[in-house]
Amino acid sequence: MMNKLSFKILTSPSTNDHELRILIDDQDFLGKDYLGIDPPSFFSQDFERKGGLLIGRCTCGVEGCADYQVIVNFDEKMVFWTDGYGLSLSFDKAEYADLIFKSKNDHSWEDTKRQAERLITDILKESQTKDNYKFDWASARIYIKQITLSYSKNGDQKLFHIPWDGQTKDNIKQSVERFIKVSLE
Structure with missing residues (x-):
């Protein structure tokens, strides 16, 4: 059966x-x-x-x-x-x-925070810092109006915090673009 x-x-x-x-x-x-x-x-x-x-x-x-x-x-x-x-x-x-x-591919269950995490992960998933730490995850659920980004290398983790208005996709994109310029390029 x-x-x-x-x-x-x-x-x-x-x-x-x-x-x-x-x-x-x-x-x-x-x-x-x-x-x-x-x-x-x-x-x-x-x-x-x-x-x-x-x-x-x-x-x-x-x-x-x-x-x-x-x-x-x-x-x-x-x-x-x-x-x-x-x-x-x-x-x-x-x-x-x-x-x-x-x-x-159905994201209807996502609230605003989970949507932000997915969008940021899609942008940063292949990224690494100048000192070769690789992207692990993004969370909008740790701090209010901040996205926490985790990068790791050889068991060592670095956390970065980027501002977010907690509501809009455009603000996510702007914050990630600033982060890329400052921390990744």
């Missing part, structure tokens, strides 16, 4: 982010034992690769602490999820690929 996969994105106040809930046959698969993965993290995974797929994180909210991974396999027509505990799910491959593509 083939299963139906769908997603539901909810705010996660305890972790100051969002969680992508996995629904199997319209039922919440993760239950109360796991939080869903923050959508940008979930969709950064390679869905065309066989192997582990992170679908749940510990209720503390930290990825890497009691995560829930499924093992993904596929053939020409089906995608299979298994784990070490007897899980056996199967999905139509075309429907699976369509769901991933549409969900990855």
Whole structure:
């Protein structure tokens, strides 16, 4: 029997982010034992690769602490999820690929802060500082009217803070352009 996969994105106040809930046959698969993965993290995974797929994180909210991974396999027509505990799910491959593509590109769940983070990440994702620290992430959820940027190199992290009016895309673009001129060029 083939299963139906769908997603539901909810705010996660305890972790100051969002969680992508996995629904199997319209039922919440993760239950109360796991939080869903923050959508940008979930969709950064390679869905065309066989192997582990992170679908749940510990209720503390930290990825890497009691995560829930499924093992993904596929053939020409089906995608299979298994784990070490007897899980056996199967999905139509075309429907699976369509769901991933549409969900990855649907940003309707984003509030203004999450939209700002995505826009900044799109601009800076390949950037590095003059001293070769590479861009990791942007957050508008740490400080009011500021975007925090994380750059790292060899386990060392540098944080930068750029101003933002908290509302407009134009202001984001201006702040990022100033940051690039001062810190990256």
